[in-house]
Amino acid sequence: MIASGGIGDVFARARAERRAALIPYVVAGDPDRETTLAVIDALTQAGADLIELGIPYGDPLADGPTIAAAGQRALGAGIKFADSIEIAAQARARGAAPILFFTYVNPVDHYGAERFARDARDAGAAGAIVPDVPLEELDAFAPPLRAAGLAIPLLIAPTTPHARAARIAAASSGFVYLVSRLGVTGARREPDVGWVAAEIARLRTTTQLPIAVGFGISTPAHVAAIGAVADGVVVGSAVVDSYAGSRGDEAAAKVGAYAASLRAALPSRG
Amino acid sequence: MIASGGIGDVFARARAERRAALIPYVVAGDPDRETTLAVIDALTQAGADLIELGIPYGDPLADGPTIAAAGQRALGAGIKFADSIEIAAQARARGAAPILFFTYVNPVDHYGAERFARDARDAGAAGAIVPDVPLEELDAFAPPLRAAGLAIPLLIAPTTPHARAARIAAASSGFVYLVSRLGVTGARREPDVGWVAAEIARLRTTTQLPIAVGFGISTPAHVAAIGAVADGVVVGSAVVDSYAGSRGDEAAAKVGAYAASLRAALPSRG
Amino acid sequence: MSIQTEQTPDARGYFGRFGGVFVPEVLMEALARLEQATREAFADPAFWSEYEGLLRDYVGRPSPIYHAERLVDGPHAPIIFKREDTNHTGAHKINNTVGQALLARRMGKTRLIAETGAGQHGVATATIGAKMGMQVDVYMGAVDVERQALNVYLMKLLGATVYPVESGTRTLKDATNEAFREWAARVEDTFYVIGSVVGAHPYPYLVREFQKVIGVEARAQILERYGRLPSDVVACVGGGSNAMGIFRGFVDDGAVNLWGVEAAGHGVREIDTAASLNAGSVGILHGSRSYVLQDGEGQVRDTHSISAGLDYPGVGPEHSFLKDSGRARYVAIDDDDALAAFHHTARREGIVPALESAHAIAFAQRLAAERGPDGLIVVNLSGRGDKDVRTVAALEGTEVLK
Amino acid sequence: MSIQTEQTPDARGYFGRFGGVFVPEVLMEALARLEQATREAFADPAFWSEYEGLLRDYVGRPSPIYHAERLVDGPHAPIIFKREDTNHTGAHKINNTVGQALLARRMGKTRLIAETGAGQHGVATATIGAKMGMQVDVYMGAVDVERQALNVYLMKLLGATVYPVESGTRTLKDATNEAFREWAARVEDTFYVIGSVVGAHPYPYLVREFQKVIGVEARAQILERYGRLPSDVVACVGGGSNAMGIFRGFVDDGAVNLWGVEAAGHGVREIDTAASLNAGSVGILHGSRSYVLQDGEGQVRDTHSISAGLDYPGVGPEHSFLKDSGRARYVAIDDDDALAAFHHTARREGIVPALESAHAIAFAQRLAAERGPDGLIVVNLSGRGDKDVRTVAALEGTEVLK
Ligand SMILES: Cc1ncc(COP(=O)(O)O)c(C=O)c1O
Numbered sequence A, B: 001m002i003a004s005g006g007i008g009d010v011f012a013r014a015r016a017e018r019r020a021a022l023i024p025y026v027v028a029g030d031p032d033r034e035t036t037l038a039v040i041d042a043l044t045q046a047g048a049d050l051i052e053l054g055i056p057y058g059d060p061l062a063d064g065p066t067i068a069a070a071g072q073r074a075l076g077a078g079i080k081f082a083d084s085i086e087i088a089a090q091a092r093a094r095g096a097a098p099i100l101f102f103t104y105v106n107p108v109d110h111y112g113a114e115r116f117a118r119d120a121r122d123a124g125a126a127g128a129i130v131p132d133v134p135l136e137e138l139d140a141f142a143p144p145l146r147a148a149g150l151a152i153p154l155l156i157a158p159t160t161p162h163a164r165a166a167r168i169a170a171a172s173s174g175f176v177y178l179v180s181r182l183g184v185t186g187a188r189r190e191p192d193v194g195w196v197a198a199e200i201a202r203l204r205t206t207t208q209l210p211i212a213v214g215f216g217i218s219t220p221a222h223v224a225a226i227g228a229v230a231d232g233v234v235v236g237s238a239v240v241d242s243y244a245g246s247r248g249d250e251a252a253a254k255v256g257a258y259a260a261s262l263r264a265a266l267p268s269r270g
Numbered sequence C, D: 001m002s003i004q005t006e007q008t009p010d011a012r013g014y015f016g017r018f019g020g021v022f023v024p025e026v027l028m029e030a031l032a033r034l035e036q037a038t039r040e041a042f043a044d045p046a047f048w049s050e051y052e053g054l055l056r057d058y059v060g061r062p063s064p065i066y067h068a069e070r071l072v073d074g075p076h077a078p079i080i081f082k083r084e085d086t087n088h089t090g091a092h093k094i095n096n097t098v099g100q101a102l103l104a105r106r107m108g109k110t111r112l113i114a115e116t117g118a119g120q121h122g123v124a125t126a127t128i129g130a131k132m133g134m135q136v137d138v139y140m141g142a143v144d145v146e147r148q149a150l151n152v153y154l155m156k157l158l159g160a161t162v163y164p165v166e167s168g169t170r171t172l173k174d175a176t177n178e179a180f181r182e183w184a185a186r187v188e189d190t191f192y193v194i195g196s197v198v199g200a201h202p203y204p205y206l207v208r209e210f211q212k213v214i215g216v217e218a219r220a221q222i223l224e225r226y227g228r229l230p231s232d233v234v235a236c237v238g239g240g241s242n243a244m245g246i247f248r249g250f251v252d253d254g255a256v257n258l259w260g261v262e263a264a265g266h267g268v269r270e271i272d273t274a275a276s277l278n279a280g281s282v283g284i285l286h287g288s289r290s291y292v293l294q295d296g297e298g299q300v301r302d303t304h305s306i307s308a309g310l311d312y313p314g315v316g317p318e319h320s321f322l323k324d325s326g327r328a329r330y331v332a333i334d335d336d337d338a339l340a341a342f343h344h345t346a347r348r349e350g351i352v353p354a355l356e357s358a359h360a361i362a363f364a365q366r367l368a369a370e371r372g373p374d375g376l377i378v379v380n381l382s383g384r385g386d387k388d389v390r391t392v393a394a395l396e397g398t399e400v401l402k
């Protein structure tokens, strides 16, 4: 069954299945367009609920070395902003899981927020995360995306004070993205499960939105632990790593096997 | 005929022969003791009237690279201050021309001026030149040498004002040493014959002492030109150079031939 | 000219349309606290008196002004150097690191991190960190670590740890990204000492305030010595801190022309340039909106300048504001002209300028001839050139590696 | 202690039994004229005002005093650095070259020559020569030319010509001989800028007068800041100019202990030392009588110190006088202790001292513990250590040649 393009449906379905949603992250065009499409297919088949599709950028301030390097590979392959959107459109057309863009403010600015909103919607994307646009700068950027019906999940970090977290949750759409630990993407540090659980509990008192957790989640054990408390589990660098160095079917096979192991680790909830 | 040890006799004989005295310079122990003795013999045979015997010193402020290097060779061969005096004594005993030491204040100070005066006299030396003891410092150094009957020729330079030159001449003994041009020993620059002639003429009005000229005299032509106006011609670096790299008889043959060419160039005076 | 400039950025960190805060959420609270701490410190006379004491005793301020008499032949305006090269560690950078380290201590931070390109800001941070007994970690592009081995060793001598950054182009831009990432990872005990008037608010503001001592001193010194204001103030612009520092002393004197000199590299019309204000477009880099050297997709371009300290694709947002408002003008000097000024200043004045500063001097030489004897030109000599001798020697094929 | 010291050497250039004029006759008239010119210049307020103007605008004086708080743990006397490292060109040497260049110009000379060891004095001479438009020729031992290629290049940048000296040990001592010889060869248009308080009269005197600004400033600064005189003043001694410069400010304050710190190299009892006052005997070197490292024959010994600027077999005659009179005391610090102080100062104070100055610091650290909190120790930080980084790195096997 092909999932619908909306994020609400993603979490609804997972909830119906009494588990958290699995949200793998890949970079568009890493290492080439065909591989990405094959990888997205494989992730979909392995049970990914939502795919974060990184639009390659040379100065990814929120990303660690793994994702930064993947972005460089994609840029080296000549992937442009429009290509990333096209990849999403093709994947969706091939029946992929819903797709959420992950990009940065400067490329969006250059592409144009209105144009991005329109093209992303036309591609069948579910929304976009722009990690270097904080709450304060949202107004200059979010309205066209919102108008196009795209979700804009915002990030809440361990350093975010409670009152601010509530405001961020209120401004988010689709879901709230809780960062599991200090730092950037990448698997160097363990997620802080205890803190995550407490923070989720607190956030549930202020928002109805699903809460997904990401950053530093790289093993089935992490997925099991976080999946027990969150509505969604984002796995980024570890997914990118799982097929780094491979292309096409080989890459798809590797990432599919890895994603399946994550999916299998998702605990069933009461 | 073996010349007497006194400098007065040297110039008297040359004057009697209507020519200037030839005063070659060698470094004691360059490159070894035996060579120096052989060289002194050869110089004597070639007609040198007086031999300046440099006592090797590591920091010879008045000497150019040729003589400095010769000093290093001698020091390298282990020649001590006393060895230089002994070389003079042996040479005199073998019938060498009169010998005048050329040394520096620091080694003399260390050897002791009194001891130097006594040993130099005993060695049959005629006197000593110490180029870094100017008129002003003479009293701390000259009395024992004078008392031992040793001559102390002082230097007059192109930069020396007239009044001072007269005082230097008055304090000199044996002869007055006129420096033919600016700078240190060595053959890099030509002697200034015109200036030398004029200066000698002026000095003759204030001193009865013979006037020898040195620094930069390196060719028979120089010797001819200076020999026409001075009472003595000192040839240093060029003599040292003439046998550099050779030892023993070979060195003696070379320096003898060279000295003979200089001797032959000495003009006869009316 | 009499365009009034704002004294500080607005509450959201904007100078007109430039500036702002574009960083991951994990850093927002740290920036808010930094802004708060800055506000409090700046209102506290004890803070300034400690800062000024360190500038006097440790940095060696005030730096002198010096009439470079032999720089230009023929009738010309006097050229006066403001001598930041005589500061401890040899450049203006230390004014800023001293200030930020004091802020860090006030905030209870025990660790300083910094990005560095040529190593000057890294050395200045390592220096004050050593003095204050704080841990210092410096992020430096792997390419620069190779090129600037001497400064790398100097930082180690000072007790700092240098981390080579392998991402992106492996130069200053990437080192800055990495410093932001590292800050995000250890924001509680760590203070990010940024090296120029760039980055997210409040950095462009606070760095300017720590560098404005240059302009305040220079204005008083020039008035005292010459009894009048200068016709022109000239400074090189990399990130723009030395320029903002000296401009700040004169920005309200409408008759004083302010000139920022960028590095044209092989030429402003070439790919190989570092002149963001002359050849860039508006974009967002390292947390704020400003002119950026980038392609049509917003991908930041590789830059080139002979001078490592100017080899940066961005520029401080306040400069973008001053450019658009017309209060300051921005020109560009290429590698060859900067190198010529470097040699000329060494031979004529006995001062080996930093290659960065040589860009400002090259422009001032032309301006001096144009202005004629009625003019009076102040050049911010932002640093000394000892650090560049090896680069220049290598360009000329001289082997001075021993 | 209250031994009265003479204000100037006597008419023959003697400080007690030390000093004098032991040079070839060809230089006697030049020295007499130099003495005459010095006397006239020193009596001329216009001379001093030009000198002071250059020290202020060009050199960047006054240099600060700085409390090095983190240098010693436990109860100790405060250690105050007099910061000659912040001078233009990075050491005290420039105070002297500025003064001598002004004398040279006053005497109508158009060419400066200088000896140099590590290159610091050569750079300082090339610097002022460039500024004043005078030709500069520098004599440097061939071994040092090899070792100090960076300073050689710096001198070339400044327009000077460096002549490698191949005679003797091919180091500083021989470079000095050669400079004397070159002066003898072109005495009419040439001014010999000697780099320390050594050489024939009037050099030890005039160099001291040009360096005494250090002591005069330091005394006033200490009194202003601490309301009392220091207990001790400490300076490293190579030729002895930075030490004489700072001592001069305090020599008449009988209660202030003066400490000269020589380089022991591998140890004062070893052959490999540079501690003339501690391990030498009275002799004559480079035109004056003083303590000299020499053998029983008066042959000057090869010296060794980790610090090129202290690696000299002689010492200024006034130091010999101060030693024999007991007014100053002279100690020696070996390579290892100097190196440790170099690292310690970098890590604890963020100041990389010249290896020369590190000798003074090493001694001051001990003295500070001994004196206890009642003491107050001034250390002349004669220069910055950037020039030594490569040497230290090489000792540690770090490759920083790139
Ligand atoms: C001496 C010097 N001048 C100028 C700069 C450029 O920086 P800014 O534009 O922030 O002054 C640098 C940077 O390293 C520098 O070292």
Ligand SMILES: Cc1ncc(COP(=O)(O)O)c(C=O)c1O
Pocket (backbone or CB within 6 Å): D091, D092, D093, D118, D120, D121, D195, D196, D197, D236, D237, D238, D239, D240, D241, D242, D243, D308, D309, D310, D354, D356, D357, D382, D383, D384
């Ligand atoms: C920094 C520094 N200190 C000290 C010295 C030693 O010289 P002096 O004893 O004349 O001060 C030198 C000589 O090069 C030097 O460079």
